[in-house]
Amino acid sequence: MPVIILKSIIFIFGALIGSFLNVCIYRMPRSGKVEKEDFLKISGSQEHADNLWQDLIASGYIDEDGFVEGKFRKLRKKKKEEGFLLEGKYAKSKKQIFDIINKSFELSVDKPKRSFCPHCQKQVLWYDNIPMLSYLALSGRCRFCKKQISFRYFFVEFLTAALLVVLYGYFGLSAKFFIYSLLTCALIAATFIDFDFQIIPDEITLGGLVVGMILSIIFPQLHDTPLRMHALMYSLLGILCGGGSIYLIGRFGEILFKKESMGGGDVKFLAMIGAVLGWQFALLIFFLAPFFGAVVGIIARLTKGAEVIPYGPYLSLATFLVIIWGNNILAYLFYF
Numbered sequence: 191m192p193v194i195i196l197k198s199i200i201f202i203f204g205a206l207i208g209s210f211l212n213v214c215i216y217r218m219p220r221s222g223k224v225e226k227e228d229f230l231k232i233s234g235s236q237e238h239a240d241n242l243w244q245d246l247i248a249s250g251y252i253d254e255d256g257f258v259e260g261k262f263r264k265l266r267k268k269k270k271e272e273g274f275l276l277e278g279k280y281a282k283s284k285k286q287i288f289d290i291i292n293k294s295f296e297l298s299v300d301k302p303k304r305s306f307c308p309h310c311q312k313q314v315l316w317y318d319n320i321p322m323l324s325y326l327a328l329s330g331r332c333r334f335c336k337k338q339i340s341f342r343y344f345f346v347e348f349l350t351a352a353l354l355v356v357l358y359g360y361f362g363l364s365a366k367f368f369i370y371s372l373l374t375c376a377l378i379a380a381t382f383i384d385f386d387f388q389i390i391p392d393e394i395t396l397g398g399l400v401v402g403m404i405l406s407i408i409f410p411q412l413h414d415t416p417l418r419m420h421a422l423m424y425s426l427l428g429i430l431c432g433g434g435s436i437y438l439i440g441r442f443g444e445i446l447f448k449k450e451s452m453g454g455g456d457v458k459f460l461a462m463i464g465a466v467l468g469w470q471f472a473l474l475i476f477f478l479a480p481f482f483g484a485v486v487g488i489i490a491r492l493t494k495g496a497e498v499i500p501y502g503p504y505l506s507l508a509t510f511l512v513i514i515w516g517n518n519i520l521a522y523l524f525y526f
């Protein structure tokens with residue numbers, strides 16, 4: 191098959207996958223997250239909603255940003271509604287409060303099946319859901335409410351398509367191509383979720399870590415070895431070096447600046463990347479990412495006065511560059 195046709199097919203597939211990533215980016219962080227406004231109806235006033243909100247945080251059911259904490263998730267999973275304890279004046283509305291928090295899990299990557307407009311909630315028609323093309327055809331507006339659709343939807347689809355074509359250019363139709371494509375999708379989803387919410391979901395980090403280990407065993411060529419045990423060892427060392435390096439620098443920052451400087455999400459994220467790429471690349475990414483982070487951090491501070499910058503996007507950028515040029519960089523560093 192002529193290369194141009196193969197590349198076109200990969201581009202189209204990439205755009206379709208990008209469209210799915212848009213769904214993940216929107217839904218993953220919103221599943222299991224409540225807003226203060228959700229409680230207005232039962233609490234009656236803003237003041238009561240504020241108090242209830244503080245009670246829920248104090249009881250360990252949600253965190254300050256409204257993300258539902260593990261304590262509630264466990265009750266929910268075991269269907270132990272009666273274990274939901276609230277002290278004080280809200281105790282009698284316990285059932286409704288439980289239901290409101292529970293409802294925040296209704297939105298998930300596979301529910302509802304069809305995409306909807308975030309403004310008017312109307313279902314997107316199938317012919318308005320064609321990656322990239324529909325965005326252009328509708329000039330970036332919802333068919334029904336005519337509100338602007340973020341350019342990011344188009345961009346994520348294009349980016350995914352383009353990066354998969356780049357990967358194909360470097361790796362051909364090999365196991366590495368497919369696994370790196372999968373990792374790249376995880377990087378894209380993590381990047382935009384981190385931009386929006388300063389979190390990287392465990393489904394991506396811990397889920398990816400397990401998948402990375404399994405793929406290392408099935409495809410030892412991922413680590414340039416024919417031996418499965420060796421590949422597994424490289425993967426485990428990758429988890430250790432990736433997660434460990436960020437963890438240590440985070441602890442160091444804590445001692446130095448007396449405040450949390452690296453989130454646990456970043457630790458798990460580089461651990462996951464290490465599981466797929468092995469310890470050498472994980473360390474390379476660890477040293478490379480701060481350069482991008484520093485450049486963007488300085489720009490963000492100058493333009494927006496932003497204090498906190500999410501770190502996931504820079505880890506992602508460094509990871510993609512290491513995927514395609516890592517061996518060249520290592521060769522340059524150690525044999526030049």
Ligand SMILES: [Zn+2]
Binds near residue numbers: 307308309332334337
């Ligand atoms: Zn709309």
